[in-house]
Amino acid sequence: MVATTIFYALAVLTVGSSCMVAFSRNIVYSTFALLGAFMGVVGLYVLLAADFVAMVQLLVYVGGILVLTIFAVMLTQGIADVTVSNRTVGLIPPVAVVTIAGAVMAYAIERTGWHLVAAPTPAPTTYGIGNAFLGDYVLPFEIASLVLLAALIGAIVISRHEARE
Amino acid sequence: MPGALGLNHFLLLSLVIFSLGMVCVLTRRNAIGIFMGVELILNSANINYLAFAFYGGGKYDGQIFAIFVIMLAAAEAVIGLAVVLAIYQNFKTIDVDATETLSG
Numbered sequence: 001m002v003a004t005t006i007f008y009a010l011a012v013l014t015v016g017s018s019c020m021v022a023f024s025r026n027i028v029y030s031t032f033a034l035l036g037a038f039m040g041v042v043g044l045y046v047l048l049a050a051d052f053v054a055m056v057q058l059l060v061y062v063g064g065i066l067v068l069t070i071f072a073v074m075l076t077q078g079i080a081d082v083t084v085s086n087r088t089v090g091l092i093p094p095v096a097v098v099t100i101a102g103a104v105m106a107y108a109i110e111r112t113g114w115h116l117v118a119a120p121t122p123a124p125t126t127y128g129i130g131n132a133f134l135g136d137y138v139l140p141f142e143i144a145s146l147v148l149l150a151a152l153i154g155a156i157v158i159s160r161h162e163a164r165e
Numbered sequence: 166m167p168g169a170l171g172l173n174h175f176l177l178l179s180l181v182i183f184s185l186g187m188v189c190v191l192t193r194r195n196a197i198g199i200f201m202g203v204e205l206i207l208n209s210a211n212i213n214y215l216a217f218a219f220y221g222g223g224k225y226d227g228q229i230f231a232i233f234v235i236m237l238a239a240a241e242a243v244i245g246l247a248v249v250l251a252i253y254q255n256f257k258t259i260d261v262d263a264t265e266t267l268s269g
Contacts, residue, residue, distance in 0.1 A: 022189040048219040065242045072246040076253045094191035102184040109176045117222035132225045151240035159247035
């Protein structure tokens with residue numbers, strides 16, 4: 001019963017913040033609403049017994065991506081003209097398309113008989129995830145580090161000013 | 166314990182977040198706004214991964230995929246925002262309708 005209450009509280013936080021992100025006309029408000037969405041998702045991860053992923057989400061999304069997004073907003077917008085620069089194109093057609101697609105997906109979710117296994121009691125997952133990363137998933141793990149290195153170098157190359165003589 | 170909660174609760178919540186992210190991507194003209202919509206979509210996909218991992222017996226594969234998605238989202242954020250800043254330096258705007266030099 002407690003879990004249900006927590007789930008609905010987190011759902012309200014996440015969906016409310018996401019609505020703010022999607023519909024706010026001020027890009028700065030959207031960016032800060034993204035914080036609420038990410039925090040709600042962290043709570044959902046904890047509810048799903050994924051403590052390690054929740055902490056990774058907190059560190060990477062809230063600590064990294066969100067700060068980076070705020071930096072980008074502040075660097076590209078004059079604070080004065082944020083309302084003008086965040087206007088939307090016609091709202092009706094996209095909302096209609098997404099509503100139809102969402103209804104189809106909701107129908108599919110409700111109709112499918114998922115093959116469920118009895119959920120285990122929540123236990124620390126770090127040990128198992130570490131073993132999996134250095135066992136079955138060692139190749140994707142190494143490729144991931146290469147991707148991150150490439151992204152790092154690429155971001156530096158793209159965003160710096162050219163200083164040719 | 167989310168015993169009373171079913172898998173469908175999480176799937177439907179994830180569907181709502183996905184739809185909001187999709188609306189954000191489709192309606193924004195600001196490149197950073199589009200980027201935030203993509204982040205919402207990736208988060209909804211991650212909720213699905215973890216929900217299936219939890220209700221599918223608590224194996225680690227779903228959680229590991231979620232970690233890879235988070236990693237790729239971080240790389241995407243770095244590159245995407247660097248591109249946005251480069252566009253801003255060239256065009257003095259990040260309105261995706263205004264940057265149409267390559268459009269025929």
